[in-house]
Amino acid sequence: MSQFAVIIFGDQAKANEASRVLTELQADNSLVLFSQAVIAKDLAGTVSLMAPASGGAVGSAVSGLASRLIGVPVGGHGDLSDAGVLDSFCQEAADALKPGATAIVAEISEDRLGPLNTQMHALGGQVLRSCNSDSEGDEIAKQTARQIANIERLNAEYVRAPQDADKPGETPVDAVTLAPDERASNQSIVKANAEARSAKLSQACGLTKDALG
Secondary structure (H helix, E strand, O other): OOEEEEEEEOOHHHHHHHHHHHHHHHHOOOOEEEEEEEEEEOOOOOEEEEOOOOOOOOOHHHHHHHHHHHOOOOOOOOOOOOOOOOHHHHHHHHHHOOOOOEEEEEEEEOOOOHHHHHHHHHOOOEEEEOOHHHOHHHHHHHHHHHHHHHHHHHHHHHHHHHHHHOOHHHOOHHHHHOOHHHHHHHHHHHHHHHHHHHHHHHHHHHHHHHHHO
16 A cells, blocks of 8 residues: 655755665665655745656656645646545645755655665654554554454453353253253253363463464
8 A cells, every 4th residue: 555755854965865765765675666756945935846866757646745735736636535645644744844945755655664764864854654543553553452352352252151151041942852861961062062162262362372472
């Protein structure tokens, strides 16, 4: 899934260098770079579109976001709603782009945040992403929460399984027509199945805890 990155620098020279670094990150498979553009805000506060140092065509989605940050109507420059760009992200990027600053606007896809962050921070850049909620830390937190919830569910079923085996309701309805010895045999089977399920749940719970540990 692609997202937008706006990387802000104090001057155009750093932004041009960072533009070249982005293409290098794509070359070594650290990320996928779909398109990029460079915008600059002069001391009077006017934002203009510059050509990226790496050259290449500017994609419609990136052109649309750049136009939005410049303050030009987006019509004909891609649908930012379809591209997943939120008004709040555009506002955050516009506020961060101070007079005299230059920014790279890029559409990227990345499995890890580290390579881009490391390279851009080394050049003095500030990295803003349109999908901050999908950052590595947040994703790990989500996965951990799901695993904890699963452990709690397994624990609850493990505790409940032996009790359920002794409930009359666990005996099939048609068992009431069976002879006493047949009914006892049927109940034994149900209880054995419940105990087997309990053992499996206990094992699964232990494996999940080991994975989290």
